[in-house]
Amino acid sequence: MAKVAIVTGAAQGIGLAIAQRLYEDDFKVALVDYKIDVAQVAAADLGPNAIALQADVSKRDDMFRVVHETVEKLGDLNVLVNNAGLGPTTPIDTITEEQFKQVYGVNVGGVLWGTQAAHEAFKKLGHGGKIINATSQAGVVGNPELALYSGTKFAVRGITQVTARDLASENITVNAYAPGIVKTPMMFDIAHEVGQNAGKDDDWGMQQFAKDIALKRLSEPSDVANVVSFLAGSDSDYITGQTIIVDGGMQFH
Numbered sequence: 531m532a533k534v535a536i537v538t539g540a541a542q543g544i545g546l547a548i549a550q551r552l553y554e555d556d557f558k559v560a561l562v563d564y565k566i567d568v569a570q571v572a573a574a575d576l577g578p579n580a581i582a583l584q585a586d587v588s589k590r591d592d593m594f595r596v597v598h599e600t601v602e603k604l605g606d607l608n609v610l611v612n613n614a615g616l617g618p619t620t621p622i623d624t625i626t627e628e629q630f631k632q633v634y635g636v637n638v639g640g641v642l643w644g645t646q647a648a649h650e651a652f653k654k655l656g657h658g659g660k661i662i663n664a665t666s667q668a669g670v671v672g673n674p675e676l677a678l679y680s681g682t683k684f685a686v687r688g689i690t691q692v693t694a695r696d697l698a699s700e701n702i703t704v705n706a707y708a709p710g711i712v713k714t715p716m717m718f719d720i721a722h723e724v725g726q727n728a729g730k731d732d733d734w735g736m737q738q739f740a741k742d743i744a745l746k747r748l749s750e751p752s753d754v755a756n757v758v759s760f761l762a763g764s765d766s767d768y769i770t771g772q773t774i775i776v777d778g779g780m781q782f783h
């Protein structure tokens with residue numbers, strides 16, 4: 531029987547590539563995003579075993595609701611990919627309380643609420659599952675002008691390690707993927723802002739991040755989806771608490 535996966539932030543970028551790849555891997559997939567119109571088009575493009583659900587992942591009730599709706603509509607839940615995230619450029623002196631709450635609410639809160647909701651569903655369904663969280667190479671080594679963002683992504687690695695230990699006895703694995711410089715709207719926005727802050731263009735901004743990639747190319751979203759496919763499948767059953775870096779050779783740990 532087909533397994534069921536939820537992917538948050540699935541309307542575009544890395545989340546969309548993950549949803550597409552898991553669908554190809556024979557999962558039924560719920561694409562969760564607050565951009566519901568875009569997610570609906572993406573789900574329709576995938577086929578009859580995909581649905582789109584609207585949620586703001588920073589809201590605990592939203593995450594419990596979409597997990598319930600997924601089980602109701604697709605019949606089970608086996609994998610949750612906590613992918614949704616925000617990546618504003620935040621030179622240290624510019625950070626406001628509002629920004630702090632927003633970015634931590636989505637990037638960290640989204641992972642916590644998703645994990646709680648999936649855990650409750652796995653218990654009710656009487657089986658284990660896999661929780662897969664989005665961190666970043668910027669959550670392995672601090673990146674310039676990304677104090678808020680990098681901080682949240684270090685936190686995601688911490689939560690991944692703790693929940694892996696806490697949930698292991700229930701046959702739930704928890705792992706994370708740490709992409710590098712991926713061609714998505716988020717990364718193009720960051721390159722634009724970093725370039726603008728220095729009085730330079732977007733290409734210069736992108737180079738500040740891309741110059742140290744050993745493989746000498748930017749990442750496609752599919753590079754990340756390939757790793758998530760592995761983490762969602764049975765070949766990774768004996769792996770938990772780990773962050774897999776998929777950055778073309780930027781950070782070596």
Ligand SMILES: NC(=O)C1=CN([C@@H]2O[C@H](COP(=O)(O)OP(=O)(O)OC[C@H]3O[C@@H](n4cnc5c(N)ncnc54)[C@H](O)[C@@H]3O)[C@@H](O)[C@H]2O)C=CC1
Binds near residue numbers: 545
């Ligand atoms: N693009 C990159 O170079 C890298 C991205 N990442 C991480 O990968 C994940 C995906 O990133 P991208 O695809 O690049 O981002 P993106 O900005 O292109 O797409 C993010 C998606 O998440 C959705 N989203 C944002 N906040 C949400 C919320 N509160 N509730 C529901 N949906 C929400 C957006 O509507 C959008 O569809 C993020 O967690 C990001 O931090 C990590 C390393 C590098």
Ligand SMILES: CC(=O)C(C)=O
Binds near residue numbers: 666668673716720739
């Ligand atoms: C956006 C991001 O995660 C970077 C620059 O690693």
